[in-house]
Amino acid sequence: DGGITQSPKYLFRKEGQNVTLSCEQNLNHDAMYWYRQDPGQGLRLIYYSQIVNDFQKGDIAEGYSVSREKKESFPLTVTSAQKNPTAFYLCASRGRVGGYNEQFFGPGTRLTVL
Amino acid sequence: QQQVKQSPQSLIVQKGGISIINCAYENTAFDYFPWYQQFPGKGPALLIAIRPDVSEKKEGRFTISFNKSAKQFSLHIMDSQPGDSATYFCAVNQAGTALIFGKGTTLSVSS
Numbered sequence: 237d238g239g240i241t242q243s244p245k246y247l248f249r250k251e252g253q254n255v256t257l258s259c260e261q262n263l264n265h266d267a268m269y270w271y272r273q274d275p276g277q278g279l280r281l282i283y284y285s286q287i288v289n290d291f292q293k294g295d296i297a298e299g300y301s302v303s304r305e306k307k308e309s310f311p312l313t314v315t316s317a318q319k320n321p322t323a324f325y326l327c328a329s330r331g332r333v334g335g336y337n338e339q340f341f342g343p344g345t346r347l348t349v350l
Numbered sequence: 351q352q353q354v355k356q357s358p359q360s361l362i363v364q365k366g367g368i369s370i371i372n373c374a375y376e377n378t379a380f381d382y383f384p385w386y387q388q389f390p391g392k393g394p395a396l397l398i399a400i401r402p403d404v405s406e407k408k409e410g411r412f413t414i415s416f417n418k419s420a421k422q423f424s425l426h427i428m429d430s431q432p433g434d435s436a437t438y439f440c441a442v443n444q445a446g447t448a449l450i451f452g453k454g455t456t457l458s459v460s461s
Contacts, residue, residue: 240393242393269448269449271451276359276453276454277453278356278439278451278452278453278454279394279439279451280451281448281450284448286446294448326393326394328393335401336382336399336401337382337443338384338396338399339384339396339449340396341386341393341394341395342393343392343393344391344392344393346391
């Protein structure tokens with residue numbers, strides 16, 4: 237069953253803690269992305285990676301970190317430096333489908349800071 | 351600076367009506383224009399996409415109209431159904447970079 241999985245679905249964090257969100261894909265896509273979604277703000281890009289062992293900052297990278305050690309995996313760490321981390325986090329991957337480079341999203345992780 | 355502007359922010363349409371959502375962009379280097387549909391608590395799903403070399407693409411009840419000279423594109427949902435009630439996002443892409451999303455339109459189809 238091909239697709240993108242994110243875990244956990246819900247995550248609660250105490251202030252001052254780092255947490256790591258998991259994203260795995262079995263679509264054999266090279267590119268992977270992390271977005272943050274807040275009400276009325278659309279989808280804002282945090283980090284992206286177009287190849288293993290390489291990644292770039294997006295528009296709102298401060299307070300986040302990523303790694304890309306395997307093609308299938310792109311975990312996101314929300315650090316204590318992120319002042320307002322409560323949000324819905326979406327992972328995506330992108331690959332060739334027909335004539336387009338299409339992007340697909342995972343089901344998301346909802347992070348709440350207590 | 352917002353690279354893609356989406357309107358309206360919310361939309362209410364009667365069942366059977368036509369829903370129209372618009373997006374405008376500035377950068378003429380954008381080369382791919384997808385629309386995504388998102389239900390509450392779920393990840394966005396790719397609905398339909400277009401390249402700038404065509405002016406219209408239709409898939410079932412969903413149509414993208416693309417106006418290259420005006421730098422605008424729109425999503426039309428024909429015969430709108432209550433099941434279409436969701437948030438819709440347009441996006442733009444420049445080759446080799448990440449998709450940039452509009453802020454979304456919340457569509458409610460009343461029965």
